[in-house]
Amino acid sequence: MTTLTETARVRTGRRRRPWAALPLLAVPLAVALVGPWLAGDTSPQTDVLPSQAPGAGHVLGTDVLARDVLSLVLHGGASVLGSALGALLIGLVAGVPLGLLAAGPRRVLDEAVMRTLDLLLAFPGLLVLMTLAATGHRDWYWLVTVAGLLQVPAVARLVRGAALAPGARTVVEALRMQGHGWAYVHLRHLARELAAPLATDAAGRFSVVLYLLASANFLGLGLPASSPDWAVLIERNSDALFTQPAAVLVPAGLLTALCVGSNLLVDRTLARRRGQR
Template identity: 60%
Template sequence: MVKRTLGWSLLAVPLVLAMAGPMIAGPVESVGAPWQVPGAAHPLGTDVLGRDALTVVLAGGFPVIGMTAAALVLAYLIGVPLGLVAAGRGRLADETVMRSLDLVLAFPSLLVLMVLAATGHRGPGVLIPVVAVLQLPAITRVVRAAALAPGCRTAVEALTLQGQPWWRIQFGYVARHLAGPVATDAGTRLGVVLYLLASANFLGLGLPADSPDWAVVIERNSEALYTSPAVVLVPAALLMALCVGTNLVTDRLLAARRVIA
């Protein structure tokens, strides 16, 4: 009971702030000197641009959460079918898919982001698909491994003997048994995607430097961690709550699903 309540609470706080915060934040503009300490006028102090830190935090959740969700959804929309094809279409398809993705795996993620930044390719329209592609090798391997598990293979062989086509077996039967592995992987991959997006913003590849996005705010105000810590620690705590809450909720839902099954 405590774990369930804690998980939903941790997840709800950043999500509610991301959705409702921009509507109550007001204009995000300079109101004083940079890095003022918290006071009556500015409960969290001010950031590097002299903006009220509380206003920035309220306005900055939707961009990072929206980009993270978009990148994850795109990655799984591509990675899950690829994993099912690799597992169900024979050795040639398996080798083609997995060796092709090994090429993506050979390039370090940060190196890819640095090259994009150096060539001037930037913005959410570039960053989201790039981050999604960088996650494909790991996602495809998870799906392929789950689809090749002994329990699935026994049922697949029986359905094959009945004359069922491969696509109906893989996308009809096997896909229904991937919810657990995919949900577990997504919960942990959320942190990886957040890290990549924060790194991209640090390189100037993602959102503008004056964006109130939580990841941008953390990077831009890192020098004030000891003199004005609230402007760094509050958005960092919200991102951490998002990651931890997602994993706790995922674990709880999977445990309830196993009990029902």
């Protein structure tokens, strides 16, 4: 009896744990969404020194250009969140239809789609972004578009694999024999089957996209050096890590919380739904 009670408590605790990820995710989201409305001036100031430690008038100190770090952090989250979500959306919008197309009954079409995507999968993401920057395409939309297209092969492979699962294939064959069209089979039946794996992959892929974009900005391949983007702040102030650590640790902590919080929330939510079933 005690064992059953303890097991029930453990299961109940696991079901409640998804919401423990909310504070971790809520902080960087709140900074990214509300921060620009609360931030002050981000231009260099003449009355303070560069890389000044936190003190009166500057809660987080100043960066290497004598700009207020708190204002920069509040401004920089919008570009991080917008770029990552935009690239992720491009990958899903292009990858899901291609995966469903490859999972169709035509073997030739499957081979053509997947082998073409394999060519794109072979290119390292940072190498593609470096080539893009070398050709002069450093605009924000180029960076987001290419980062999103680099996710298409992985998304398409996931969708194809889930749609070709034995159980799903049997049901699909039955639905086709009953006269249901492509839209009904793929947009109604398979959409429900793909919801859970796509949600899990999207959370992990969000971290991948965020890492790719942050790495590009850190290496100077994306946004200009004067941008308040969190990754740019880390790169510009890395030399002053020991004299002004807040300029590096605060944006780095927000990036980490955004990645970990999104993954935890999706994983725990899906685990909670499985437990309820």
